[in-house]
Amino acid sequence: MSTVSGATVFAERALLPGGWAENVAVTIGADGRILAVDRDTAATGQTVGILLPAPGNLHSHAFQRAMAGMSERRGSEPRDSFWTWRQIMFRFLDALRPEDVEAIAAFVQMEMLEAGYAAVGEFHYLHHQPGGAPYNNLAELSERIIGAAADTGIGLTHLPVHYQYGGCDRRPLAQGQIRFGNDTERFQKLHELAGQALKALPEDAVIGVAPHSLRAVDHDGLQSAVALAGANPLHMHLAEQIPEVEEVQAAWGQRPVEWLLAHHEVRDNWCLIHCTQMSPAETEGLARTGAVAGLCPITESSLGDGIFDGVNYLGAGGRFGVGSDSNIRIALSEELRTLEYSQRLRDTCRASVATKEHSTGRVLFDGAVAGGAQALGRKSGAIEEGRYADLLALDCTAIDLEGREGDEILDAWIFAGDDRMVTEVWSAGRHVVSGGNHVKGEAIRAKYRATMASLRNRL
Numbered sequence: 001m002s003t004v005s006g007a008t009v010f011a012e013r014a015l016l017p018g019g020w021a022e023n024v025a026v027t028i029g030a031d032g033r034i035l036a037v038d039r040d041t042a043a044t045g046q047t048v049g050i051l052l053p054a055p056g057n058l059h060s061h062a063f064q065r066a067m068a069g070m071s072e073r074r075g076s077e078p079r080d081s082f083w084t085w086r087q088i089m090f091r092f093l094d095a096l097r098p099e100d101v102e103a104i105a106a107f108v109q110m111e112m113l114e115a116g117y118a119a120v121g122e123f124h125y126l127h128h129q130p131g132g133a134p135y136n137n138l139a140e141l142s143e144r145i146i147g148a149a150a151d152t153g154i155g156l157t158h159l160p161v162h163y164q165y166g167g168c169d170r171r172p173l174a175q176g177q178i179r180f181g182n183d184t185e186r187f188q189k190l191h192e193l194a195g196q197a198l199k200a201l202p203e204d205a206v207i208g209v210a211p212h213s214l215r216a217v218d219h220d221g222l223q224s225a226v227a228l229a230g231a232n233p234l235h236m237h238l239a240e241q242i243p244e245v246e247e248v249q250a251a252w253g254q255r256p257v258e259w260l261l262a263h264h265e266v267r268d269n270w271c272l273i274h275c276t277q278m279s280p281a282e283t284e285g286l287a288r289t290g291a292v293a294g295l296c297p298i299t300e301s302s303l304g305d306g307i308f309d310g311v312n313y314l315g316a317g318g319r320f321g322v323g324s325d326s327n328i329r330i331a332l333s334e335e336l337r338t339l340e341y342s343q344r345l346r347d348t349c350r351a352s353v354a355t356k357e358h359s360t361g362r363v364l365f366d367g368a369v370a371g372g373a374q375a376l377g378r379k380s381g382a383i384e385e386g387r388y389a390d391l392l393a394l395d396c397t398a399i400d401l402e403g404r405e406g407d408e409i410l411d412a413w414i415f416a417g418d419d420r421m422v423t424e425v426w427s428a429g430r431h432v433v434s435g436g437n438h439v440k441g442e443a444i445r446a447k448y449r450a451t452m453a454s455l456r457n458r459l
Contacts, residue, residue, distance in 0.1 A: 007027070008026065008046070009025070009048060009391065010023075010044050010045050010048070011023075011026070011393070013409075014026070014051040014383060015053065017382045021039045023042075024037065026383060028426070032202065032204055032389055032430065033379075033386060034384060034387050049397070050394040052383075052391070053382050053391065054117065054427070055118070055321070055332065055372040056118060056121065056375070056378055057117040057119065057121065058235075058321040058322065058371070059121055059235070059271075059323025059325050060112075060122050060323060060325065060327060061122075061124075062105040062122060062124075062145060062148070063101055064325075064326045065107065065108040065327035065330075066100075066104045066452060067092050067326070068326075091176065093176070093179060094176070094179075095130075095455060095459055096126070096455075098140055098141060098144050099144075100454070100455060102145075102147050102148050103448050103450075104448065105122075106148035106444050106447065107445065108330065109148055109149060110445075111330040112330055113425050113427065113432050113433050114422065114438055115331055115419040116332045116392045116422040118155055118391070118425060118426065119376055119378055119380070120154055120156060121235060121271070121323065122156065122157070122158055122159060123159050123273070124142060124158060124159060124210075125210075126141055126179055127142075132173075132178035132179060132181065134186075137193070138186070138189060138193055139160075139196075142197060143197045146194075146197050149201055149205070151440065152432065153430040153432040155204050155205070155376070155380075155427045155428055156198070157206040157208055157376040157377060158194060159208045159209065159235050160191050160207075160209060161211075161212050162187045162221055162224075163177070163180040163182065163212045164181065164183065164184075164218060165215070165217070167216075167247065168252065170218060180212075184221055188224070191207075194207065202428060202430075204378065204388055204427075206233065206376060209225050209234055210225075211234075213236060213238065214252060214260070215248065222264075226264065233375060235270075235271045235272075235294065235375070236272060236273065238256050238260065238272040238275055239257050239272075239275050240273070242306075245277045257275060257278050257282035258279070258282055261286065261289070266291050269291075269377065270289070270292070271291065271292045271375035272292070273294040273323070274308070277305075280309075283312050283316065283318075284316045286318065287318030290319065292374050292375040293313060293371075294321055294375060295308055295320055295321070296322065296326075297335050297338035297342060298329050298331065298338055299324070299326040300325075302326065302328050307345075310343050310352070311352050314353055314363075319370065320367050321371030321372035321374070322371075322372070323335075331419055332419055333418055336364040336365065336414050337415055340352060340353060359407040359411050360411065361407060361410035361412075361414045362410050364414065388427075388428040389426050390427055390428065391424075391426040394421045394422060395421050395422075395423045400412045400413075401421065420436065422436060423435060
């Protein structure tokens with residue numbers, strides 16, 4: 001799945017940094033970067049109807065894809081919630097073996113590519129064997145994620161997760177969490193080994209770090225993770241659930257976002273995931289940092305997390321991207337649609353994030369592309385010379401796209417269509433989706449089917 005030097009993609013219409021353009025030829029170099037973007041030129045190379053920069057999926061827990069459809073029954077508690085769902089997740093992951101993790105990751109990465117994502121930030125916290133003992137190779141499961149990326153061709157930002165405690169009171173990890181845990185010294189070694197393994201991938205792969213949450217790390221653990229990240233991506237769950245906010249406030253003396261902004265220099269390499277439970281002051285404060293809010297609207301809806309205050313956050317200049325998180329459904333257009341519809345339901349309005357210059361779909365898409373690239377530490381985010389060729393093509397013959405021009409193309413895709421409109425995807429110049437299907441789709445699906453059959457027998 002190598003990049004062909006000098007390969008050219010010709011688009012009848014393309015969304016460039018300066019806006020929509022016609023008859024655009026994009027030339028891709030052997031390193032996966034865009035060598036040239038020529039407008040108003042003759043057709044050459046592979047021709048597509050509509051060419052867009054492909055966003056990155058900034059937040060994924062790959063193994064949870066295999067749980068999709070398993071958590072829709074009422075549990076033993078009077079009211080089902082994120083916390084009861086989490087107990088199902090803990091029981092499920094006890095059955096996972098390294099080969100399962102790789103097969104599941106490859107399948108979900110394939111689905112992401114077919115949905116239009118060119119890259120993924122894998123928030124990887126499954127590190128050890130059932131029972132908590134490390135594998136002989138401390139980075140065994142990180143290498144499985146990396147192996148899946150080598151197979152699928154997705155751009156990978158690997159984010160090993162530091163997870164120390166079961167809560168703010170520093171209680172030991174429960175049985176379901178014990179495969180996640182490390183002290184700071186062992187985590188640093190795991191991170192080092194994962195970074196070495198990542199060198200087997202093309203040069204667009206990135207290593208980051210992810211202190212799991214203010215519930216799961218102490219002050220020193222968080223500081224260590226910040227130092228370990230340096231200028232590379234740092235991702236963390238933050239202010240997802242009301243009980244989480246209450247626990248942090250009781251233990252740390254402030255609400256999660258409030259505490260973080262007061263005690264750390266949150267910068268543009270940070271990505272704070274969810275943030276669905278913020279006060280207005282926290283919303284504006286986070287927007288001013290230049291960090292990315294990592295939003296996962298489908299998962300946040302599934303788990304009842306709450307509604308991110310997108311209107312005021314964007315109004316304050318905040319940056320955002322989207323991720324598939326629990327991977328219950330991989331659907332790029334639906335993530336953006338759900339984000340907008342949540343604002344409309346809360347505020348009883350329409351076109352909530354649209355501006356005088358751009359439509360709702362354009363604002364959402366531009367934000368997800370730019371924010372995803374920033375959060376993943378990935379030199380992409382636009383069809384522009386020097387950037388990685390992360391590209392997606394839409395089927396211009398789709399009924400809902402016929403006759404559409406300019407931003408209406410994005411509005412029709414996001415609000416009237418779905419990801420079946422995605423026909424071609426390139427990740428750093430690697431042509432990974434053709435005709436709507438991943439180039440290795442048949443083999444990846446067969447392996448996933450076999451893995452799921454085996455898993456069902458073990459659950």
